[in-house]
Amino acid sequence: MHPAYSVILFTTASGAGYGLLALLGLVGFNHGPASSLWFGAVAIVIALGLITLGLLSSTFHLGRPERAWRAFSQWRSSWLSREGIASVITFVPALLFGALWLGFIAKPQWIGLAGLVTAGMCAVTVFCTAKIYSTLTTIRQWHHKLTVPVYLAFALATGAVLLMAIASVFGLYQIFQAGLAVVALILTLVLKYLYWRQIDAEPRTRTIEAATGLARAGEKVRQWEVPHTAKNFIMNEMGYAVARKHAVKLRRLVMILLLLTILVTVLTMPMPGLAIPLSIIAFLFATAAAAAERWLFFAEAQHVVSLFYGAERA
Amino acid sequence: MTSLPAQVPGQKKLGLVIDLDTCVGCQACATSCKEWNTQGYSAPLNDRNAYGASPEGTWLNRIHGYEVKAAEDEQSRIVHFPRSCLHCEEPACVTVCPTGASYKRAEDGIVLVNPETCIGCKLCSWACPYGAREYDYDDGVMKKCTLCVDRIYNKNFAEEDRIPACVKACPTGARHFGDLGDAESKVSRLVAERQGYDLLPEMGYKPVNKYLPPRKRSNEKLKAASAESEIKSDGKSRVEDFFRWADRLLSR
Numbered sequence: 001m002h003p004a005y006s007v008i009l010f011t012t013a014s015g016a017g018y019g020l021l022a023l024l025g026l027v028g029f030n031h032g033p034a035s036s037l038w039f040g041a042v043a044i045v046i047a048l049g050l051i052t053l054g055l056l057s058s059t060f061h062l063g064r065p066e067r068a069w070r071a072f073s074q075w076r077s078s079w080l081s082r083e084g085i086a087s088v089i090t091f092v093p094a095l096l097f098g099a100l101w102l103g104f105i106a107k108p109q110w111i112g113l114a115g116l117v118t119a120g121m122c123a124v125t126v127f128c129t130a131k132i133y134s135t136l137t138t139i140r141q142w143h144h145k146l147t148v149p150v151y152l153a154f155a156l157a158t159g160a161v162l163l164m165a166i167a168s169v170f171g172l173y174q175i176f177q178a179g180l181a182v183v184a185l186i187l188t189l190v191l192k193y194l195y196w197r198q199i200d201a202e203p204r205t206r207t208i209e210a211a212t213g214l215a216r217a218g219e220k221v222r223q224w225e226v227p228h229t230a231k232n233f234i235m236n237e238m239g240y241a242v243a244r245k246h247a248v249k250l251r252r253l254v255m256i257l258l259l260l261t262i263l264v265t266v267l268t269m270p271m272p273g274l275a276i277p278l279s280i281i282a283f284l285f286a287t288a289a290a291a292a293e294r295w296l297f298f299a300e301a302q303h304v305v306s307l308f309y310g311a312e313r314a
Numbered sequence: 315m316t317s318l319p320a321q322v323p324g325q326k327k328l329g330l331v332i333d334l335d336t337c338v339g340c341q342a343c344a345t346s347c348k349e350w351n352t353q354g355y356s357a358p359l360n361d362r363n364a365y366g367a368s369p370e371g372t373w374l375n376r377i378h379g380y381e382v383k384a385a386e387d388e389q390s391r392i393v394h395f396p397r398s399c400l401h402c403e404e405p406a407c408v409t410v411c412p413t414g415a416s417y418k419r420a421e422d423g424i425v426l427v428n429p430e431t432c433i434g435c436k437l438c439s440w441a442c443p444y445g446a447r448e449y450d451y452d453d454g455v456m457k458k459c460t461l462c463v464d465r466i467y468n469k470n471f472a473e474e475d476r477i478p479a480c481v482k483a484c485p486t487g488a489r490h491f492g493d494l495g496d497a498e499s500k501v502s503r504l505v506a507e508r509q510g511y512d513l514l515p516e517m518g519y520k521p522v523n524k525y526l527p528p529r530k531r532s533n534e535k536l537k538a539a540s541a542e543s544e545i546k547s548d549g550k551s552r553v554e555d556f557f558r559w560a561d562r563l564l565s566r
Contacts, residue, residue, distance in 0.1 A: 063434020063454025071412035074316045081412035138443045214382050225379030230370040234445040305445035
């Protein structure tokens with residue numbers, strides 16, 4: 001599948017944003033109003049900023065962005081529609097939570113509930129995003145039980161590292177933040193590793209023979225003539241194979257970046273004085289890992305239609 | 315609404331039956347499809363770089379060619395394979411649509427895209443295993459086979475012209491149009507008689523369009539003939555005999 005750069009930006013940026021927002025919601029649930037007004041304000045603005053940036057960038061890959069509002073209508077059947085609705089609804093408890101946390105609304109008793117609802121909606125939105133992919137039976141590498149957990153884990157891990165970085169900048173670094181980030185990062189690494197192992201081990205039963213139905217007696221089928229002289233939309237969109245040949249190297253890169261993130265995050269524990277530079281470096285590594293992983297997620301995905309275009313298996 | 319219409323017994327299922335035995339890959343169906351649809355429901359069907367080195371565009375029908383071969387020493391068989399929307403009974407392209415632009419008609423099962431409300435997210439093309447939907451880069455919306463919905467009910471046409479453009483254009487009669495929901499229809503009987511099949515039935519999309527497999531053909535004569543001429547001399551040409559001797563020598 002061709003990796004749409006706007007979709008990669010969307011899912012990595014909004015993933016980190018939702019992860020951060022969810023954790024802030026849980027912090028609010030646990031602690032009540034922000035002890036540091038500026039930290040609270042900046043963290044919420046960054047979280048909502050990343051989410052908004054992501055949502056806006058996701059409209060760039062639309063052919064008719066001006067009609068994007070129509071995507072809120074088909075929640076009964078479409079995960080993309082559900083994602084759109086969930087992403088917009090999340091702003092309501094999130095803004096309410098922000099107003100409560102920062103004291104704009106003087107009802108501190110409600111902050112716990114607002115934080116919890118915000119965290120829940122963040123999880124729901126990322127879940128819907130992942131469901132768009134995992135429900136596509138046409139793509140074996142996406143139609144997989146680990147697709148959703150991996151999306152949720154990346155959102156949580158990048159959000160946790162970002163939370164640590166922002167807290168450090170405001171002098172609010174705590175070992176607990178690093179610990180949470182490390183746990184989320186290890187979970188992400190394990191899930192992604194298992195995902196790769198499982199998609200590699202899966203039997204590739206879809207063949208050009210099965211797709212064309214031309215090999216009833218066990219013949220071999222080969223593409224003899226393509227239907228057009230130049231690449232068409234289908235070949236551009238579904239036939240993308242650039243990163244596939246570098247898949248092993250890129251997978252290694254993602255895992256190394258995640259391990260480096262873990263290492264740098266762990267280093268903040270004995271060296272809290274260096275928490276600011278270390279946690280910012282950790283966030284850069286984590287973002288790079290998420291972006292590379294997302295790119296690979298697209299590039300490694302083989303669509304069934306590639307069989308009609310001569311792929312032996314998909 | 316992108317939820318699918320409820321299925322009722324005796325449901326009308328308009329579709330195509332494509333005979334892979336008689337299709338000669340002439341592209342007449344593809345060109346007449348393009349010609350009709352660039353002025354009809356899907357108008358305009360874009361072309362990019364139409365007179366350049368690498369012309370491309372949106373087409374609703376694509377004709378592949380496949381080589382089918384049972385064994386290395388066997389003559390291969392070329393099968394021309396038109397591929398377009400199969401108007402599935404369970405079209406995931408419709409249910410994934412976030413806007414309701416994609417829909418399946420309750421009255422005849424035709425799957426359509428409303429070009430006025432499509433946002434061009436392309437998710438439907440990801441959900442389709444058959445590559446039936448193509449994105450129109452100029453129009454910013456998805457285009458697909460309409461089963462010539464603007465021909466088949468067109469009262470301005472003579473009765474015999476109320477069929478899809480591709481069916482009308484096919485010079486070998488390899489394309490048939492009709493109601494596959496009616497077991498007694500001409501197309502249904504053809505499918506039963508020739509063991510028409512679904513593409514990728516295991517994916518569960520339940521395509522309405524059917525493909526008729528190429529008829530069986532004997533390869534034995536071809537194989538035997540070529541093997542004989544390589545070994546035995548016909549006693550007429552000394553030069554040929556020399557080559558046969560060289561062939562045997564070099565084959566050792």
